[in-house]
Amino acid sequence: MRAVLIKAARVAVALAVVTTGVVATAAPAQAAQQPSNATAPVAAWATTDSRRPNDTITTGDAVVGSWLDDRGKKHTAKSYFTFDLTRFAGKRVVGASIAGAEAHVNDCAKPRSTELWVTRQTGDPTWVRQPREKTKLPGGTGHGCQWDYVEWDAGQAVQQAVASGRLTVALRITEQHQGDPAYGRRYGQLRLFVQYNTTPDAPTGLTVSGKPCGDTPLWVVRSWDGTRLAASVTDPDRFVGDPEARFAWWPQDAPGERTEVVTTAHSGSPAATRLPDTLADGRTYEFAVRGEDGMDASAWSPTCRFTTDYTAPGSPVVASDDFPTVTDPAKSHQGVPGELTFSAPGAADVVAYSWGDGIRQETVPVESPGAPVTVTYTPTGFGRTQLVVRAVDRAGNHSASTHYEFHVHETAPGIWAERYPEVGFPVDVLLLARQPNAVTFTYSVDGGPETTAPVDPAGPTTITLPAVTLPSPVITGWTTDAAGRKSAVSSAEIRVDGVAPEIELTPYDQVAGLPVELSVRAAQTGAVSVTYRIGSGEPTTVPLGADGTLRTTFTTDLVGWHAVHAVTRNAAGVASAEAETELFSDSGAPTVASTDYPRDQEAGGPGIPGAFTFTSPRPGVTAFRYALAYGEEQEVAAVDGAATVQITPMSPQSYYVRVRGVGANGLTTDDTYYHITVRRWLPQVASPQFPPGVAPGQPFEIVVTPTLPGSTEAVLAFDWTNQVVVPVGPDGTARHTHTQGQWGSSIRITTRTATGATSGEAHGYFPVG
Template sequence: MSMNHGGVRQRVISVLTAAFVVAALITVPAPPAAAGVYKYLQPTTWAYTDSRTPLKSYVNTTADAPVGAWLDDRGRRHRSRSYFSFDISSYRGTRLMSATFSVRETEVNDCSATRTWELWRTDRIRPTTSWLNPPRAREKVADIGGEGCGSYVGADLTEAVRAALARNETTLTVELRVPGRLEGNVRFGRRVEPDPAVYTEYNTPPGAPTGLKIDGKSCSDSGELFIANTTPYLNATLTDPDAASGGGSSVYGKFAIWPVDRPAERVETPESWAGYAPTTAWGYTPAGLLQNGVTYALAARSRDQDDVSPWSAECRFTVDTVRPSHAPTVTSTDYPDDGGSHGGPGIAGAFTFSANGDPDVVGYRYGFWSPSEFVAAETPGGSVTVDITPTSPWSQYLYVQSVDRAGNVSESAAYEFNVRQTAPSIEDTNRDAWLGDPRTLVFRPGMENTVSYTYQLDDDAEQTIPAGTDGTARITVTPAADGTTVHLFSTNAAGQRSQQTWIQLTPRTAPVVETTDFRNGPDSVPVGTPGTFTLKPHMYGVVEYVYQFDWYDGTPLQTVAAGPDGTATVQFTAADIGQHSLRVFTRTAAGVESDPTEIAFNASSIAPRITSAEYPEWNTRGGPGIEGTFTLTPTAADVVEYEYQFSRQPVRTVAAGAPTTIRWTPLDYNTDTYDGSVMLQVRSRSANGLVSDWYYYRFWINALAPTATHDKEWPETAHVGEPVTFTFTAQLPGSTEFLYTIGDGPEEVVAVGPNGITTVQWTPTGSNFYHVNVYSRTAAGAKSGRGHTSISVQE
């Protein structure tokens, strides 16, 4: 269809998008973080009417919808109105927040004419809808005006949709027309798309919570649920119908609890955020609210950002915090508690648990480490028998607790019984067999009436052999080079299987190393003396030995051929004392290598020995200025010289003599250690260049320290300004002077008096506790150890 006005045809095509149009039509504030569901509706039916064909129906045509007056190609004037029906049934039970009618103009007769429309609510469109039989107009819902040409046009339908829903209507039909005074004026006629939209935002209230639980137990409305806790945690499932539409917001949950016979005491928990539906709301019962023996009702409610759900169906529970008064009784005829051994690992036994007359007991918890498994009693307060299979032998403890209807548990009963060791034994009759040699295994029973043995070699299939009249059996196995594992169990005449056992058969291919020269003790051959090792094979076809002395130091590998009997010998001369090592393996003509053998051994010391009359080893003798003579005795052959060193002194050399002696005079007491200790270390060198290990010779010298006294003996003290007399007595022979300090004062020197005694006088100038240190020294420079005294000075 086309329209003419003033001889000019005007057709307008909009390029605006629907999303932009809705934003342009109505200014809506930004939605909150969690908003309602956004949805748009398109007409289920549409129609227009034409005054020139007053009885003709135009329902659901493909033409654009005419509004107002227009001219046909012959110049005849028409008047039209358009009707659109929308299905609003899906909004029942929701909170409608907004509804916006939006339609796009496709043709405008005169863009200079101001748009003048009315939007009316009408009755439904019928197949007979026409100009003379239009839907009945009910009320005007909006005036739509504004200048513009070919744009999206909209109107607020929120109240109209709400009102229709309040009337329980499922369809809303609107009429778009030009008001009567202008309806015949062609300038105001326009056309729109036949599929306008109604953009909505709505929220559906959350559903009533379901799946209420108390401490993880599903709630019941029968009052038969019992809780053993006065502060149980609560949870319920929250749903939001909007979630299925891609919407929904955060939901919050709260709980209400009250005694069933005192509803006025209802308490509601604080509301808490639960997340996005579907989700679980959690809550905790306030302390002090629940009392033992009382039956309570529980309900839950949820809320989203706009609406609140109904309260859930009521459920009931009873608080019972009294635990069973007695531990259960445990009995078993298969595994009696009689001190004997019974059954075996893998052999099930029947155990009976009894409640000892407590009618509230509904089950039992049991287990070997802790009561973790649960079994229900046959009747409330009754017993139950369970089959339990021990997995290990010897003494076992089965722990059992009674459990009442609320989940309270009794004290544990500890039932002790012994499980017989049933695993058979395996004897390897040829443990020293070489690689490739068969080995005979003897199986012996571990339980009575054994009739067969089942064994498995590595991952091969199981094989079963009968037991002999003596209960034993034998098999022959040739182990693989990397070993073979044999798993074994037995079966008795009753068909019961024993515990499984196993053995690892590994051929030992490492060679045997023998020596009578080298040992790990002091009687090993000494450093510099060759010793012999004999190498023997432990596998067939050995043609050579590959060996390495002190292999951890990276020494090179060496090879020696095997003799006709498969053995070989190698020699080793230790260059120093201490531990040495030998690593050796064999090799066949085909290049097959054995496992290595590694041994450690020592070479005996060849360090020289030291003796001294003046300064014997591990003794305290002599003193500063007293000469000592040290005699050196070799243990190695052809010694030509010695190296020696006294503590803190340079290394010196002396030629070997018969005997060899060195002289040494300490000039002072060892002030480094304050104990007079001296270390003399000596080693020898032979004519062939062999150097021995060091011999360490420790001794101590006397301090020969002077004595120091004063005339203010304890408990008397000196006073400031009062002279104090100190008396020093030399102990070092030939002392000519004393060196002393008082407190932090400088070192003073005073001559030794007659009989080695000297007195000095000192006048303190301040109160303190003073240490006095004193040494004596000879004319030759020998210095004694430290003498000491102290004195307290007061004001």
């Protein structure tokens, strides 16, 4: 019993698939989902005691049977529990169990004799006002003397009590043993576990191929993905599993030809099914949906109707006096509106026409089904023109296309201007009318004010634009005939020669801060001044020389690639196009020289100072900052852009001397890296005992003679581990007595000065004699 109710095993409740008629088919339903599980809350509980006949006891354990108190007086008790079933109203109870743990057993030698009875629902129970016991629940067995889970089957009791919203049970010892203290027991709180199922909600939101159902039938056309029926199906027990949707459809005039299909309504998505291709054309069908969860089924939804229409209308007929076909003389002109009439003879259900010229597309409805429609069309292009027209019926079927072709005369005027007029000068523009009976030209420049000029009937009309400016202007124009009709619009760009000046830099790459010669030669007629700008600096305006050329010198602290711009202007202030070139300014990293430590050569030695001279090619350098390798950076003042410093390397290895120049105005040059290699001054090592040598375990003297000037001690490391520091004596040697090893003695020797300079490491080996 416990496993069935607590683990909620599947409950196989079959729902029949009803099909009638000769076309009926059905998909098999899925396996029944698991019921939901819930714990009913305890609304009240109490223990009654024969020694306290009028009391309702609501503290401590739930006591049943008899027991003796401290004075030897016998008590007999029953306990009552009332459970709240309101949350299960309207739900189908599948099963239930009541269970509790034993807190105390009077005598384990006596078998468990606890019973659970359904009682009448009364007020607070007492020993003298005990609710009448109606039905004993099966169960109450358990393992061992004191069991933590004693269970009773309450499924039928809950099913009968759910309508009242409460269930009261009495926990007691059997009538036979109720007065025997040996059978008495105590229990903790009882719990009611309920398995239930909620009927799915009635489906809503029915659609046919995405169109919502309404009071009138929907039209259905044939499509590549078929006709799709859908509905929203939900299950209040949403945490248990996805509900199923049963779709049923039938011809409106033959309800017996009913077909049902079951699909799964996945969470968050409508349930859907696709209709077969066997539906008849021109027939009205109905469909409805209900939700199922394998245990219960909802009510059927309201029906939805749809009518099939698989027959497209015939190709439309196009007629027009304004736009006769290409086989007739052309009458239409670009930009002049005209009318076309579309009709579909024999198609009484046409409700609209879809038409377009390849650039624009529109759909125009008809006043009544099957009626023709007249549209107004204004050609924007010219030459051979084609309209594509299709009829659309009330179901949404499109007919095959009708291609209607006609010829359109060009009306947009021709516009030509002088090629590459110089900026600041006037330019003549020719306007040629193409519109029949054109009387005026209207034009504007760059969207400015409109100007009107009469059309010259003898040929092109010439207009003169005043001084043209940059960027190249665009003139837009059209003509108007005597009736006030406008032609199509033409536009033309007047390509203006900006006559940009020529710029020359000498040199074009220079150290920042050094002078650069700038030469600007004007190409603009009548140019009197030039404005130039270096990088993102402020522009400078100066007059041009008599020969139209500017020659000047400038300096800049900019570093890297920078644009140099120049524009000329004439006396009227008209600017030329802007010329541009590039200047590269080097940061002026200093040069480094040393005779004591020549670049990339082995020289000097540890602790031996060397003179290093720094020279800056960049003006304004007042100091140098330098460091040996990754040592602390130091600064030295510069005199006339140069300085000499003493640097003392302390060990024989390769170094970079890093130097950069700085100025009072905050300028900083790039770094220069000067590579040096410090010569090693390896000590000489000898022993008076070698040759011939000594045997293992015998001492011998090691004599170290430094070659590094100023060495004060020698560091001897034996066999890569033991290290000994030996001072250099007055005779200029360091002496140490060492005991010969079993396999000879390997030694590494370094000498160092009092300032910490090290000679470099010499290696030696004294074999066994």
